[in-house]
Amino acid sequence: MNIPYVVEEREDTGLINSKLGIWIFLASEVMLFGGLFSAYIFLRMAALPGDFERWASELSVPMATVNTVVLISSSVSMVMAWASLKMKDFSKYKMYLGITIFCSFVFLTIKYFEYSGKFAHDIYPSSNTFMAIYFTLTGLHVLHIIGGLVVMLYFYFPISHKMWDKQPEQFTNRIEVFGLYWHFVDLVWIFLFPVLYLL
Amino acid sequence: MSDNHDTASMQDHVRVYLMVFGALGVLTVVTVLASYLKLSTSEGIFLALIIASVKASLVLGYFMHLITERKMIIWILVMTVFFFFVMIFLPLISNIDHAGNPTQWWKVL
């Protein structure tokens, strides 16, 4: 069985299968987070005036700012990892992917301290609708980070070198497609940060 | 984007990526600073969302290569964004209409 357009682009659509697949997946992710954002707006409008702002001030803006920068850096290093593969430089690819992995660990660590700080002050999802939506949105986002991390570790382990030696183009495409997912996770955070922490 | 770029053109890309990185960093700082401005809630929301949208477009356009992406993907995304807004805003109207002011729903935003 040989499925066409895994590596080369189909002429009339100009796409490879996995690229189209991941974009459709991301479209569904947009709707998933969209549902939650819509819940946020709905609840905010139903809440007492000033209630959301008051609870939002409990969150740590410095931690979230650092996390934003960390996530943006991981996004850049992800795209650099792909660019290195395009330039046929596998060792550089490993370095950049390593940075991405490191950044996502940093993100998770900071998030851990944020969550435990809240719990230490007896703030739970059940405290208020703001905290409920905060924990749900960031929790789902963290799950996306963890999922991405698992895939990145897979592409970082020695097996990746074999894949690269055997089918360099396909491997590059995989990294590109994964990169799209990773940038999307970054994108979600770009909106989560002001919506939850600053408004 | 799986055309065979030669290394030189790839290095141009890399330069762009680094510039985008810089812009994203600056915009992050700007958002945080803007939140300390004395703005009304709706102005604050408006400004923060504008900045976030600019950042998002940078990521989409450059990191995710949307500016050179095929039409089919663009159309799928346009459709998705349309439904996204439908999903977010129609329920809102129901909420405001409920408050008894169906003609001026935008004021609450």
Add this chain to the structure above:
Amino acid sequence: MYSNSNNHDHHEENFIQKYIFSVDHKVIGIQYGITSLLFLLFGFSLMAIMRWQLAYPGTEIPIVGFIFGEGGVLASEQYNSLGAMHGTIMIFLGIVPLAVGAFGNYLVPLQIGAVDMAFPKLNAASYWTYFVGGVIMISSFFMPEGAARSGWTSYPPLSVFENGQTIWLISMIFLITSSLLGSMNIIVTIVQLRVPGLTWMRLPLFTWAQFVTSFLLVLAFPPLEAAAVLQLMDRVAGTSFFLPSGLVMSGEIVDIAGGGSPLLWQHLFWFLAHPEVYVLILPALGIVGEILANNTRKPIWGFKSIVYSMVFLGFCSFIVWAHHMFLTGMGQAMSAFFQTTTMIISIPSVVILTSYFLSLWGGSIRFNTPMLFALAFLPMFGIGGLTGLPLGLAASDIYLHDTYYVIGHFHYVVAPGTIFALFAGIYYWFPKITGKRMSETLGKLHFWPSLIFMNGIFMPMFIQGLAGVSRRLADGGVSYAHASGVLQWNEFMSISAFCLGLSQIPFIVNIFMSLFTGEKSDRNPWKSTTIEWDAPSPPLAHVNFDSKITVHRTAYEYSVPGAKEDFIPQTES
């Protein structure tokens, strides 16, 4: 995303790789088919128990009564469980997996001349996620809390406090993920793997229907996933997304933070669940289109308008959801808007149905079993659709909302509608899938009683509904004076339902008998034009076709003047 190493071709597969964890779209399609048919049967049995209760309230349930404890009488909570699970199983575990999982998986690659789906491993993952979701759903019957009992719509606040809902939500998350993976796969397959010459307007109607359906699943299901996560949080983490402040339960104020809104759930739920209606109906329309063209020996009338209508239908189905919510007090501006879009969306459905009726005009119709089912689909779906109009208008919906009229309406769309189309599809493609023909006699013995009893069940529901009998009453409305004039229909409907169950026996016998002793079928037993009939019956494992496929013409070139036969396959130059 997935490798297709070349050494795959000559490598011997053991039993498990070949039949259980197969990546071949045909095996996965059959797996989907068998699983979902079993679920349909199971969902039907739940309904049969409920119907006994409605016809003879408070009497012992025959045969299976011992399950329900002392005296074999169904308690109201158990009735609620059965109702919720009947809806959930029929929709999410039965019809959608059968229409999209089984038919889509098996036929889409064949109809576009592809060797497999674009992502074979993802395809297998999608089936197994569905399987696990199904097992979790069924297992809830055996949990100490029992199965979910808040209706398939799971409206909060009830659903947040009722027993069994947690398992329901977890299972739904699996099912949603499964259909996301599956439909993503179908879209990529249709876009990318069409054989040379198969342009968009040459795609058969079934493939078009699957294409639109998959987009609905990809974009409409995630909000329900989000809503399911929120409800799970409400149940597990004690949040109050859907619980308003000051909620009183059994005379006491519930200890929650409050501030949530039950309306939010309804918005998110119906944002999925209305497109879901079109997920149920579009594949059926596609199947019927194929069978009508083939058995009238005529090109389908208005092919392009049907395709555009399907696309428009898909698009519009995203902006009509709140017509399920006219009674929530969401306000008149919203009601007016959704009432208007609802009237608009009926137009493309009528265009499709009218085109199908016109396709019959002047044809020399072959009345074989698939055609009978397809023909029955048309008026049945018509009744289902037209009875929907009074529900779509806010004023009349105030009266009809949550009555048996609603039950009658959507069952006409789904049961004698979609399920008949799916039966038609099974009879039509069975020779392709197994290489054996099904018995026509048994087929007709299946069709006629099914048609009669389907109407016997659902037609009286309109009468009851118009008299104002509410749905979801464990005693069928005995305690309401206004219902007394129409309750005698309950026994009639229940007997029809039991007879409908019995009339499926010829179908089951037919499947097994044809499988073992059926007449052998050649490649193209129905003399059809579309590409799947160019493959051997059954199609070859992993590669489907034994020759190179190129497409030269549109999908339904029947009775072309001057041609030597009354059909020209798409692949003929």
